[in-house]
Amino acid sequence: MVKNTGRPGYLQIADDLRDQIRRGSLAPGDPLPSTARLASTYDASLSVVKLAVGVLRSEGLVIGQQGKGVFVREDGVPAPPSSGELAQIQATLRDLSERLARVESTLADRE
């Protein structure tokens, strides 16, 4: 499930879950699959899944409740001090830059 694009696995999983939340495939209040289940569906280790969930948790998209599960935040997102969103955008930009550079060098090698 996790492709070898140079993007770390825990970010790929975080991206995928974030997309599912944004698209409503995971609705507010819904629980995410358990870390064990996520690990098997993404064919990743537990550690990577926990890192991915940690990313979403730090973004405020998701709230973990010990013993119960991890739930999609009820109230939209726009609450956070905005520095979180900003940081997310900056992180995404850096990632896109890196990936684009990789693609460009791959293309250059083929000439």
Place this chain on the structure above:
Amino acid sequence: MVKNTGRPGYLQIADDLRDQIRRGSLAPGDPLPSTARLASTYDASLSVVKLAVGVLRSEGLVIGQQGKGVFVREDGVPAPPSSGELAQIQATLRDLSERLARVESTLADRE
């Protein structure tokens, strides 16, 4: 160095470093101590230090450069744009991400 306050160690360390940055004790452009040094000064494991740095990294306060070090971001965290601008930026990023992902998978298929 890390107290037993119920607050996780990696957050305590992140808090401390964040304070040092805010107070200027760690000026923009300055390198943080290496993870190994941080681990010994805080008397914590490498893993915890890496988590702490990861927190600051995701906040955009700090930029890690592989092989060199982790540096305090030069331009302070800029003032947050309006939510409209934010939404526009996020939409653009999503679009770019999708297009780049398509290019990457196309390249991957050709191998």
Place this chain on the structure above:
DNA sequence: TCGAGCAACATAGTTAACCTAGTTGGCATG
């Protein structure tokens, strides 16, 4: 029937080890 206890499962935090990869500085060889 009630409930105490237990087993199973959940998130969360910590540690240690291993690997990749980029940077730097010094040393030896040509």
Place this chain on the structure above:
DNA sequence: CATGCCAACTAGGTTAACTATGTTGCTCGA
């Protein structure tokens, strides 16, 4: 002297194992 190689140090990613703690449901005994 200049080049190239190598060792040491850096961040970053992954894995596995362990602990702590909270939740839930079932079973067994009083």
